[in-house]
Amino acid sequence: MTARASSLAGIAVVLAIGLAVLVLTPRLFELDVVLNVTVYMIMAVLALSLGLIWGFGGILCFGQSAFFGLGAYTYAIAVMNMGESTLPLVLSVVVPAVFAALLGYFIFYGRISDVYLGVITLTVTLILFNSVNSTAGPEFHIGSARLGGFNGIPGIPALNVPFFKDWQVDLEGMFYLATASLLLVYVALRALLASRFGRVIVAIRENEGRAQLLGYDPRVYKLATFVIGAAIAGYAGCLFANWGNFVSPTIFGLAQSAQIIIWVIVGGRGTLVGPIVGCIGIQWLTAALGANAPSETAGWAALVGNVPLILGAILIGFVLLVPKGILPTLGDLAAQLTPRRAKAAR
Amino acid sequence: MSAPLIETRGLGMRFGGVQAVRDVDFVLAERELRCLIGPNGAGKSTFFKMLTGQLHPTSGTVSLRGRDISRAxxxxxxxxxxxxxTQVxxxxDGLTVRENLWIAxxxxxxxxxIRSVVDAMLEQVGLAPVASAIVGQLAHGQRQWVELGVVLSTDPELVLLDEPAAGMTDREVARTVELVREINKTKALIVVEHDIQFIRKIASKVTVFNQGAVLVEDDVEAILHNPTVRDVYLGKKVAA
Structure with a gap:
């Protein structure tokens, strides 16, 4: 019961912080900050998707950005054709999920090992990158939506209140939607992980052979986890396309794929708060470093402003020094201190 | 007459140029307790893997109550x-003892x-005091008990034990013997074990494997006095 109590307390703390951010940010900060926080929230939803499939499902997907990008492009293309955003929103979740189901079927039922899974998912996202990148000509269009190649798709209509085309979500509304989405996805994943399904996927991560010898089919569970992760990433992609009213192929790129993994490594696998913390922390750092380095700077300033270099250093530092990530390491420290404190109290 | 619980016919497994198991005909009745012995590399673990589907035989069949499970x-x-x-x-390892049993x-x-089954199993395998411990941090002997508990928590009708007494203290071995007898009241078992004293305490019938094939099948005392078996396997152990 204490484990359940502390788990509920954890959810309560996260919800309290989340609600505080939700209510206070627009009241305390200017719109540019609110816009930045909105994209942090959207990316944190994306981070949660990998946090689930890698941290709990043990599936190291290098191409989570493929599902993110598919969600964004699906929304963009659908909403430009339909005008009303209800069905495009649904499609932005369903299309990546179906794509993941097909890809995952061949990966998991073909018994492809972990390393190759990483290679295949990375390759898939790069194929998408190159494919979409080379659709610049006017002949590349789906309905009335031109794909635009490297220039991407600008002017994507914003989400509207379901079935009410004229009630569009404005910039501040996007902030509320993104933050509420993050909280909802977090709570839903907590519930999923507390369920029988969630416990079984963790057991499969721990020892797939044993789980199978107990009668669980790991392929079914891994495929389901992969699909759920893709659906969440697709939803994040839809929010992202809304945030800037714009998508471009860089969404499928190597940098984007690598970032998601760095967020999860830094925040900590096997937790849900970890990827959120890692994602927001790294993005804040990226923005802060980028802002300090105008393009003409040279010398040390340029070095500090070289964001990929700094991110690479952070990644290596964490892998070598804090391999479990921030949250689990803090948890370990707390666990080490607690019994001592209990003894001292006696 | 109903089909036996497990029956293998001409069962064989070849890894490249090595014939690990050859032409094994094996029959186990409902609620029977059987021991498998044989020197290292005799094919006992490979045989187990074919019974559980971890390996698919390259020849012959495995049937469970008459149903072919060779490719399952x-x-x-x-x-x-x-x-x-399993042997190891x-x-x-990353979950607690209770979570391990819960999954099963x-x-x-x-x-x-689920909870009542887990609580009962914690008592049966004597792990209630360490129910909240992370399994990876337990001693080898205790992890053996965790695995036994995990296997029994699914309430199987046939239990395969690959060297259950390995790495256990004398007291733990005595408890394992008791537990095997207890399990055998309701379930069939096949036990691979090197410890002859252990086998003497639990077994009625023993199958001896050698070089991938069944050498002989008999009661434990007859096996211990069988000169061929002594030659290939028991040797000094019986004399000692």
Whole structure:
């Protein structure tokens, strides 16, 4: 019961912080900050998707950005054709999920090992990158939506209140939607992980052979986890396309794929708060470093402003020094201190 | 007459140029307790892997109550009521003892019943005091008990035990003997074990493997006095 109590307390703390951010940010900060926080929230939803499939499902997907990008492009293309955003929103979740189901079927039922899974998912996202990148000509269009190649798709209509085309979500509304989405996805994943399904996927991560010898089919569970992760990433992609009213192929790129993994490594696998913390922390750092380095700077300033270099250093530092990530390491420290404190109290 | 619980016909497994198991005909009745012995590399573990679907035989068949399971996947065979405790304890090291048993019990039970099965199993295998411990941090002997508990929590009808007494203290071995007898009241068992004293205490019938084939099958005392068996396997152990 204490484990359940502390788990509920954890959810309560996260919800309290989340609600505080939700209510206070627009009241305390200017719109540019609110816009930045909105994209942090959207990316944190994306981070949660990998946090689930890698941290709990043990599936190291290098191409989570493929599902993110598919969600964004699906929304963009659908909403430009339909005008009303209800069905495009649904499609932005369903299309990546179906794509993941097909890809995952061949990966998991073909018994492809972990390393190759990483290679295949990375390759898939790069194929998408190159494919979409080379659709610049006017002949590349789906309905009335031109794909635009490297220039991407600008002017994507914003989400509207379901079935009410004229009630569009404005910039501040996007902030509320993104933050509420993050909280909802977090709570839903907590519930999923507390369920029988969630416990079984963790057991499969721990020892797939044993789980199978107990009668669980790991392929079914891994495929389901992969699909759920893709659906969440697709939803994040839809929010992202809304945030800037714009998508471009860089969404499928190597940098984007690598970032998601760095967020999860830094925040900590096997937790849900970890990827959120890692994602927001790294993005804040990226923005802060980028802002300090105008393009003409040279010398040390340029070095500090070289964001990929700094991110690479952070990644290596964490892998070598804090391999479990921030949250689990803090948890370990707390666990080490607690019994001592209990003894001292006696 | 109903089909035996397990029956293999001409069962063989070849890895490249090595014939690990050859032409094994093996029959186990419902609720029978059988021991498998044989020198290292005799094919006992490979035989177990073919019974549980971890390996698919390259020749012959395995039947469970008359149903051919030679090509079945491990989870399908597990669902037919076959549980295995492997040679090296295969458990969920990152989870607690209770969570380990929960995963197993949840496969065959639902709702509040899962918890009662887990509680009963914690008592049966004597792990109640360490129920909240992370399994990876337990001693080898205790992890053996965790695995036994995990296997029994799915309530299988046939239990395969691969060297259950390995790495256990004398007291733990005595408890394992008791537990095997207890399990055998309701379930069939096949036990691979090197400890002859252990086998003497539990077994009625012994199958001796040698070089991938069945050398002889007989009662434990007859096996111990069989000169061929002594030559290939027992040697000094019996004399000592």
């Amino acid at each position: 996947e491990p989870h399908e065979i597990a669902r037919l009521g076959v549980g295995i405790k 304890p295969s458990v969920f 019990a949840a496969r065959t039970n639902r709702g509040a019943r």
